[in-house]
Amino acid sequence: MKQKIRQIIYDMRRQPLISGVTFIATVMSVFLFMIVAITSRVKTVPFAPESCRDRLMVGRYFNIKEPNGNSDNSGGASYYVIKQLYDGLEGVEQTSFMSQDSYNVPVHGTENETFQATARTVDAAFFKIFDHELIAGRYFTAAESASDLPVVVISESTARKAFGKADATGMPITLNHKKYTVIGVVKDTSALATTAHGDVFFTFGTPATPAQSDDIWSIYFGGVAAALLVKDGVDFQSIRDQVKARYANLDTELKPQGWETVYHESPYDQEVLAMNIVGSNVTPDTSGDRKMRYVLYAILLIVPAINLSNLLHSRMHKRITEIGVRRAFGCTRSRIITDIIWENFLITLVGGLVGVALGVIFAMTYSGLYENMRTFGTEVTPAISSVLNWGTILIAVAVCFVLNIISASIPAWQASRLNPVEAINNK
Amino acid sequence: MPIISLSGIEKVYRTKEIETTALENVNLDVNQGEFVSIMGPSGCGKSTLLNIIGLLDKPTKGTVTLLGQSCDGLTDRQLSHFRNANLGFVFQSFHLIPSLDVAANVELPLIYRSGLSARQRKERVEQVLERLEMTHRIHHLPSQLSGGQCQRVAIARAIVGQPQIVLADEPTGNLDSKMGAEVMGLLHRLNKEDGTTIVMVTHNEAQAMETDRIVRFFDGRIIG
Numbered sequence: 001m002k003q004k005i006r007q008i009i010y011d012m013r014r015q016p017l018i019s020g021v022t023f024i025a026t027v028m029s030v031f032l033f034m035i036v037a038i039t040s041r042v043k044t045v046p047f048a049p050e051s052c053r054d055r056l057m058v059g060r061y062f063n064i065k066e067p068n069g070n071s072d073n074s075g076g077a078s079y080y081v082i083k084q085l086y087d088g089l090e091g092v093e094q095t096s097f098m099s100q101d102s103y104n105v106p107v108h109g110t111e112n113e114t115f116q117a118t119a120r121t122v123d124a125a126f127f128k129i130f131d132h133e134l135i136a137g138r139y140f141t142a143a144e145s146a147s148d149l150p151v152v153v154i155s156e157s158t159a160r161k162a163f164g165k166a167d168a169t170g171m172p173i174t175l176n177h178k179k180y181t182v183i184g185v186v187k188d189t190s191a192l193a194t195t196a197h198g199d200v201f202f203t204f205g206t207p208a209t210p211a212q213s214d215d216i217w218s219i220y221f222g223g224v225a226a227a228l229l230v231k232d233g234v235d236f237q238s239i240r241d242q243v244k245a246r247y248a249n250l251d252t253e254l255k256p257q258g259w260e261t262v263y264h265e266s267p268y269d270q271e272v273l274a275m276n277i278v279g280s281n282v283t284p285d286t287s288g289d290r291k292m293r294y295v296l297y298a299i300l301l302i303v304p305a306i307n308l309s310n311l312l313h314s315r316m317h318k319r320i321t322e323i324g325v326r327r328a329f330g331c332t333r334s335r336i337i338t339d340i341i342w343e344n345f346l347i348t349l350v351g352g353l354v355g356v357a358l359g360v361i362f363a364m365t366y367s368g369l370y371e372n373m374r375t376f377g378t379e380v381t382p383a384i385s386s387v388l389n390w391g392t393i394l395i396a397v398a399v400c401f402v403l404n405i406i407s408a409s410i411p412a413w414q415a416s417r418l419n420p421v422e423a424i425n426n427k
Numbered sequence: 428m429p430i431i432s433l434s435g436i437e438k439v440y441r442t443k444e445i446e447t448t449a450l451e452n453v454n455l456d457v458n459q460g461e462f463v464s465i466m467g468p469s470g471c472g473k474s475t476l477l478n479i480i481g482l483l484d485k486p487t488k489g490t491v492t493l494l495g496q497s498c499d500g501l502t503d504r505q506l507s508h509f510r511n512a513n514l515g516f517v518f519q520s521f522h523l524i525p526s527l528d529v530a531a532n533v534e535l536p537l538i539y540r541s542g543l544s545a546r547q548r549k550e551r552v553e554q555v556l557e558r559l560e561m562t563h564r565i566h567h568l569p570s571q572l573s574g575g576q577c578q579r580v581a582i583a584r585a586i587v588g589q590p591q592i593v594l595a596d597e598p599t600g601n602l603d604s605k606m607g608a609e610v611m612g613l614l615h616r617l618n619k620e621d622g623t624t625i626v627m628v629t630h631n632e633a634q635a636m637e638t639d640r641i642v643r644f645f646d647g648r649i650i651g
């Protein structure tokens with residue numbers, strides 16, 4: 001080990017250019033890989049307020065068509081539909097009804113300025129599923145959220161901007177030109193929590209039951225979603241199966257009106273929610289998405305590995321005599337291979353550590369990475385725990401390992417096949 | 428029983444255009460504790476012979492028997508272990524590993540030997556370096572040593588594993604006469620004190636005269 005480190009330091013002194021290029025190439029390739037891995041993982045790794053991601057499913061969208069295939073309606077679902085599809089499922093611990101997306105509202109408190117904030121309409125269960133940390137006041141009660149009382153929960157930064165202080169409980173606030181009272185203040189969250197992030201939380205209120213006279217569009221379509229906290233150990237597929245059966249129930253009332261439902265594997269788990277393209281009239285293709293990701297990862301590993309392999313090859317060229325001498329004194333072929341691979345792994349690991357550090361810093365500071373996940377131009381900063389965690393470290397070490405194995409095995413094998421005499425006499 | 432026994436050794440190098448016969452029907456026995464020098468003009472096959480005795484190269488024909496064991500059918504791994512346990516090499520241009528200091532260079536054969544702790548290895552290295560009076564340079568890199576000192580370190584490396592046979596290919600070839608004499612003194616000491624069998628290639632008649640026996644080569648054959 002000590003000798004390997006000495007060898008590396010010696011190499012750097014004697015072949016500064018090629019060692020430098022090797023090091024930078026390693027840093028760059030690990031950096032690149034980690035950026036891709038981190039931005040992809042941020043979409044699925046649990047972090048507050050979505051610590052429940054492993055047990056979270058979201059039901060949204062509705063799609064119906066005429067059986068003869070002439071016409072197809074799809075879009076956000078109404079409360080009426082969402083409730084029928086997702087309320088009271090077996091194996092679900094909490095069900096929350098909420099607005100399908102966030103939206104912007106103008107906010108005015110006691111400070112002079114009026115500003116825009118990201119708002120969601122949520123019920124009391126929302127705060128049981130998502131861990132928005134209270135710093136003052138309280139969440140809605142179930143009774144409050146079902147009523148039309150003008151109460152809101154806001155985020156800390158919103159409280160500071162509107163009132164110049166974090167504890168804004170009891171303060172009057174003007175939202176969308178209407179008066180509300182702040183009953184709770186929660187910690188700020190990252191906009192990458194695409195289901196739960198928000199600065200202003202309105203109560204869900206009591207939705208009107210659709211009248212018989214209403215048209216299909218207004219009965220079945222709207223902007224409501226359901227968040228489901230699945231019980232520990234319950235299989236997501238069993239939830240989907242129940243929902244599928246409920247689609248069949250909806251069909252019995254839709255068919256007489258000349259329509260039928262189209263089921264798209266809802267509710268979605270976090271992997272589906274993380275996909276860039278999830279439309280209301282398509283079935284999410286997770287396996288295709290996964291395949292794409294793996295191909296991308298493979299390219300990100302193999303291309304730099306070929307480069308590093310060439311660099312290692314020319315570094316080894318300067319050490320052919322040494323290899324011959326080692327063989328003369330009893331080093332076996334396999335030992336030549338493992339020694340070269342280990343030595344190279346140390347270099348890769350150091351380069352990899354720098355690469356990960358740069359990757360984490362970059363992922364934390366450059367919000368352009370999350371461009372396709374932004375909602376309404378809010379500033380996106382990921383939670384540090386979602387960027388730097390054991391998973392990140394594990395991936396980084398694995399990347400170094402794979403990079404090293406791919407790049408070092410051919411030069412190491414070649415070195416081991418050298419004829420000792422010819423190697424020793426190498427000029 | 429001879430410690431080295433070559434019978435009917437032939438070595439032919441084949442390249443696309445030409446065939447070179449480097450050794451032809453070489454028979455040679457060397458006894459335990461003997462100091463043999465091999466002489467002959469350039470290109471007559473001395474190094475080739477030494478490499479074959481050292482199990483670094485395989486003869487085209489013939490058998491090599493070392494310490495009573497035929498080395499014909501050994502696998503590469505077995506050959507490596509055999510070299511590690513029984514053979515030491517000294518080269519004309521030293522071939523120390525430039526990135527390693529003196530102690531690490533000398534330690535080399537021991538790291539390929541199982542059953543030695545780091546402390547045991549360190550002790551062995553220190554003992555050998557003390558014997559060769561190189562203790563004061565123990566943490567120097569090869570590039571910081573004179574030629575004579577390099578060859579001392581190389582000899583230390585060759586004997587640290589206490590091999591029965593040391594093979595030296597023109598060990599004084601790159602040294603001036605004073606340092607050459609010093610190195611020869613060391614080899615003789617080794618031969619006397621430890622009873623190590625030494626086979627040395629040299630172009631120096633005077634050095635050869637001091638050894639137990641001279642084997643003369645011409646064109647791949649022993650002529651005397």
Ligand SMILES: Nc1ncnc2c1ncn2[C@@H]1O[C@H](COP(=O)(O)OP(=O)(O)OP(=O)(O)O)[C@@H](O)[C@H]1O
Pocket residue numbers: 440441447448449467468469470471472473474475476
């Ligand atoms: N790898 C090889 N391929 C082809 N021919 C070789 C090879 N190695 C040696 N030879 C040839 O074999 C013959 C013997 O070479 P060898 O190196 O054993 O000579 P030597 O007696 O050690 O010479 P010197 O005194 O110059 O060191 C020479 O003609 C040489 O050209």
Ligand SMILES: [Mg+2]
Pocket residue numbers: 473474475596
């Ligand atoms: Mg020679």
